[in-house]
Amino acid sequence: MAATKTFGSSCILGMMLPWVFCLPLGAASIPKVTIPAELLTAEAHIAVNATSCSVTCGLGLQVEEICEITAAGERKNCTTRRSHCTTTWGCGLLHFTIPVGKPSVLSCLSSDVIDLGVRGYSCTWKVAPGLITMNDVLFAPFRNPGFAVAFSPIKESDAGTYRCDVRVLKTFRVIKRIYFGVRVIRNDLVDLDFGKFLTREQKLAVRNEEGIEANSTLVDVEEKLYFWQRKSFQRSLIGIGTGLVGVIVVSMALRCLQERLRSRDAENQTQF
Structure with a gap:
């Protein structure tokens, strides 16, 4: 495109066009716009804020904040409403x-x-x-x-x-x-109640992942276990076993001591 200036006008010569557009210089000025008085006091309801969509795909919900905007740009009478929103379709x-x-x-x-x-x-x-x-x-x-x-x-x-x-x-x-x-x-093909096949440690891990406190989880799991699977029973069993071992060791030591005393008595009698 090439442009040439002439006195009192501005002409644009199109290299690919067979004609010439010539515009007066006064046409470039912007005319004054008069805003009606009704628009100066008009108020518009505009969504000024919105939450993210409730879903990552498809149709979801969002909460919008709707305010009245005055001609001076002030916000007033703000309310919230729920509306549909869309993200990716798949x-x-x-x-x-x-x-x-x-x-x-x-x-x-x-x-x-x-x-x-x-x-x-x-x-x-x-x-x-x-x-x-x-x-x-x-x-x-x-x-x-x-x-x-x-x-x-x-x-x-x-x-x-x-x-x-x-x-x-x-x-x-x-x-x-x-x-x-x-x-x-079919029901007789497989049992889908996976919870009853979990070990105590697995149940604790699942409950902890769900945000339940360890103490309350332990009580809940202990109540569902058989008495021989409970931790209290295992502790009692360990205590009883330790006590029996101690009794056996002490009884064996006493028996050995008695045998030694009897052997000494027998030796003394033979000497006399």
């Missing part, structure tokens, strides 16, 4: 192992999000029967009208992967996709 795969006959629920959204209202969102479900997979080619439509799938009770034929898609009704944009991998096993 939530990955969640695994579940459920025994036959147990009622179970797969929820695509948390209860607090649903309680706030989900009128602007829709939910579609798909299923891959008998497979734990994230390959979308293997999924077929699964008719379920709500944001949760309930099994009451669950059957072996319900095993598979369930995919949930949450969309915005206005744009049909996916804002959350989550996979639920469900394994269903």
Whole structure:
């Protein structure tokens, strides 16, 4: 682009254009803007602060601080409200192992999000029967009208992967996709009560990881153990064993002493 100046005007010559734009010099000045009196006293409700989203993927909640902003920039009548928020749409795969006959629920959204209202969102479900997979080619439509799938009770034929898609009704944009991998096993095949197979030390470690104090944990675990597994019984057993060993040692020492005395008496009698 090349520019040339002429007297009383400013012309811009376009190298690729067949014409010339010429603007008067007075056109560059900014005209004065008159603000109406109504706008000088107007107030706007603006979100001045917000917490982070309650979830790391999909649809969650955040708390916003809403204030009235005056024309002078002052804040007043501030309130807080909960609103929906979105982050990344992919939530990955969640695994579940459920025994036959147990009622179970797969929820695509948390209860607090649903309680706030989900009128602007829709939910579609798909299923891959008998497979734990994230390959979308293997999924077929699964008719379920709500944001949760309930099994009451669950059957072996319900095993598979369930995919949930949450969309915005206005744009049909996916804002959350989550996979639920469900394994269903028979009750007589395996016992899922892992807690009763843990040792005392493992139970203490689990309770301590959950933030329970060591003293209260020890009492709780001691109450669930058999009497021969309790620490107090083990201490008593050690004390009794130590006492028996002491009695045996003392009795053997006394017996040896008695035998020596008898042998001395026998020698004295033979001498006389």
